[in-house]
Amino acid sequence: MKLLSFIVLLTLLLCLSSCTDKKSQLAYQPTPYEFNIPFAFPTLMNIPEDNPMTEEGVLLGRYLFYDGRLSGRTHPDSLMTCATCHIQANNFEAGINHLVFEGGFVHGISGIPTHHVMLPLVNLVWNRSGYGWSGFIYPENEHPSFRNLEDFVWLAVVSEDELDGDTTRVKELFQQIDGYPELFHKAFGSSKVTFKNIQKSIAQFIRTLVSANSRFDRFLRGELQLTQSELNGYVLFTTEEGADCFHCHGGGGNPLFTTHLFYNNGKDTVFDDLSDRFSVTGNPMHKGAYKAPSLRNIALSGPYMHDGRFATLDEVIDFYSHNVKLSPQIDPLMHHVLRGGVQLTTQQKADLKAFILSLQDDEFLSNPEYGHPGHFPDDK
Helix, strand or coil: CHHHHHHHHHHHHHHHHHHHHHHHHHHCCCCECCCCCCCCCCCCCCCCCCCCCEHHHHHHHHHHHHCHHHHCCCCHHHCCCHHHHCEHHHCCECCCCCCCCHHHCCECCCCCECCCCCCCCCCHHHCCCCECCCCCECCCCCCCCCCCHHHHHHHHHHCCCCCCCCHHHHHHHHHHCCCHHHHHHHHHCCCCCCHHHHHHHHHHHHHCCCCCCCHHHHHHCCCCCCCHHHHHHHHHHCCCCCCCCHHHHCECCECCCCCCCEECCCCCCCCCCCCCCHHHHCCHHHCCCEECCCCCCHHHCCCECCCCCECCHHHHHHHHHHCCCCCCCCCCCCCCHHHCCCCCCHHHHHHHHHHHHCCCCHHHHHCCCCCCCCCCCCCC
């Protein structure tokens, strides 16, 4: 009789456990994030199979992107997160007007400056060639920790010239913060906070940062007409006899305004930076080569070039007009190097700048979906 009672009790417990497990499984129902691919944009996106985009994952990533405790610290004087440097109003860069990072030259929580200046977090869901000025994080990297945007999140947290955090301390901290375990469960099916899921959620949020509604975009869609100066600048931008920008930065046929590739654009003749494209490929012809950044919202993305040598857009245009330097490593696309640059006139420079400014997307820069969430999960 006792044996029969034990069997019945065990059966009931197993049934209850099974029901609980099923309820738990049913409770994890993430909502797929739907991308509306903008007009003329590529359809192929960089979304890893092991990190599909979900509404819940993006929401969690947004909280973490703006939460100053991401370094694993809680003291008010030690808070730092992605948004400390990547400011929405400045094209998700620090900007030369930053209150702490003078001239846009950023440093980590420990005060150590970053090796290169920043690249904007814009339209990265279409980047498949590598992250960083040298592209050292790329899908085919033999090192499994340097392959995609998720890995860039990890690097930002642990690098001493950025958040200088410890992954164990970070995940233990967020495990203890009210509201976050529930958000992790909704996003990934487990309330256990792992650093891998921290990486995944922030990467998901960053992939949603899409800029596609500038004046030029509306021009392409037939919604408005550019000014004569902007049109003149566009002609200059897209012709080899003009400013010759389109090979590296695209145009109407490539509205990302970058190829996401790497070029030696004639800034120097001596190359001693240990973090250029050569450091990744080992190809001597890649010395002094760096990623061509997107020109979207570029007026807000100074200082310019990998080392921030130019403070203004006018300086950049002057460089390409008159100060390009010849070296054995210069990219063949720099067609006008033998005469020092494209030799734009004063009016042509003004027209080119007018076109480049038409790439500014004010909606992107102020979209509340990309901004600070206003509160954090543990706020009462």
